[in-house]
Amino acid sequence: MRPMTDEEIIRFFEMAIAGGQIFVYYQPQYNHSTGRIVGAEGLMRWRHPEFGLQYPVNFIPILEKYGLIHRADLFVFEQICRFQSNCPPSVRIPISFNVSRHDLFGHDYVKELEAIRKKYDVPVKYLHAEITESSAIGGIDLFIKAITQFHEAGYLVAMDDFGSGYSSLSVLKDLPVDILKFDLQFLAGEGLGGRGGIILNSAIQMAKWLETQVLAEGVETIEQADFLKSVGCNYVQGYLYAKPMPEEKMRSLLETGSFE
Numbered sequence: 001m002r003p004m005t006d007e008e009i010i011r012f013f014e015m016a017i018a019g020g021q022i023f024v025y026y027q028p029q030y031n032h033s034t035g036r037i038v039g040a041e042g043l044m045r046w047r048h049p050e051f052g053l054q055y056p057v058n059f060i061p062i063l064e065k066y067g068l069i070h071r072a073d074l075f076v077f078e079q080i081c082r083f084q085s086n087c088p089p090s091v092r093i094p095i096s097f098n099v100s101r102h103d104l105f106g107h108d109y110v111k112e113l114e115a116i117r118k119k120y121d122v123p124v125k126y127l128h129a130e131i132t133e134s135s136a137i138g139g140i141d142l143f144i145k146a147i148t149q150f151h152e153a154g155y156l157v158a159m160d161d162f163g164s165g166y167s168s169l170s171v172l173k174d175l176p177v178d179i180l181k182f183d184l185q186f187l188a189g190e191g192l193g194g195r196g197g198i199i200l201n202s203a204i205q206m207a208k209w210l211e212t213q214v215l216a217e218g219v220e221t222i223e224q225a226d227f228l229k230s231v232g233c234n235y236v237q238g239y240l241y242a243k244p245m246p247e248e249k250m251r252s253l254l255e256t257g258s259f260e
């Protein structure tokens with residue numbers, strides 16, 4: 001069990017797609033004032049027979065660098081659509097998929113997603129796009145165009161990792177996203193009592209004035225959860241509630257519907 005080298009990632013990628021080694025873990029998102037699951041995020045995993053479970057931090061940058069992420073992301077999106085089409089409509093929740101900025105270059109990406117979605121006959125309200133704030137670096141026009149195309153097709157768009165970059169305020173002004181995801185990891189070590197907490201609180205209030213939904217991710221402690229409740233951030237995702245889990249487990253969790 002070890003991370004794969006760049007060469008191995010490139011060499012084994014096609015085989016991994018074809019052989020079912022690449023798949024999706026699901027991490028639930030909760031409304032912590034009601035305890036109910038309100039959504040989930042699909043996260044890519046790669047289980048290599050020899051090298052074991054591989055995490056995105058080790059292989060996604062390589063897939064991006066060598067032009068393979070587009071194929072991987074379409075594959076993940078198809079898995080999510082398949083999950084949704086097998087899910088009884090009474091317990092269906094929106095599932096977010098991650099969009100790499102490389103997906104948006106040179107592809108009519110939304111059109112490609114639409115072809116897959118229609119094949120599985122999943123209503124668009126059950127699929128949310130997540131684009132990281134840093135995608136706006138070096139080309140906000142592409143980002144705006146993508147959001148517009150997602151909106152025209154009916155997808156809600158979340159800005160991922162909001163606050164991680166240094167351009168957050170201007171990004172917020174120019175990009176009409178529906179959901180802001182704040183990652184508490186960016187405050188790690190500092191706690192919520194200091195400047196970080198004040199800034200986070202203000203950003204949450206600002207998002208509300210802009211009528212943008214807010215979701216905090218990376219929630220690991222009760223203290224963080226209490227803070228989020230006190231500032232009115234009701235949507236949460238993190239190890240405190242549930243870790244990313246295999247498809248079958250997500251499905252059975254949906255059938256019972258609340259905290260484990």
Ligand code: C2E
Nearest residue numbers: 043044055056073076098099100218219220238239240244
């Ligand atoms: P992300 O989109 O910000 O996803 C959240 C990451 O935080 C996930 O890591 C998740 O497992 C982790 N996480 C969730 N709760 C907690 C918590 O309470 N504490 C901590 N420390 N971490 C938590 P993961 O699955 O390793 O993914 C890492 C990144 O890889 C993602 O960050 C995303 O940028 C990228 N990624 C994952 N799946 C895909 C995909 O299908 N396509 C693309 N393009 N990128 C993906």
Ligand code: CA
Nearest residue numbers: 041098130160
């Ligand atoms: Ca994400």
Ligand code: CA
Nearest residue numbers: 160161181183
């Ligand atoms: Ca994130």
Ligand code: CA
Nearest residue numbers: 160161183185
């Ligand atoms: Ca992240």
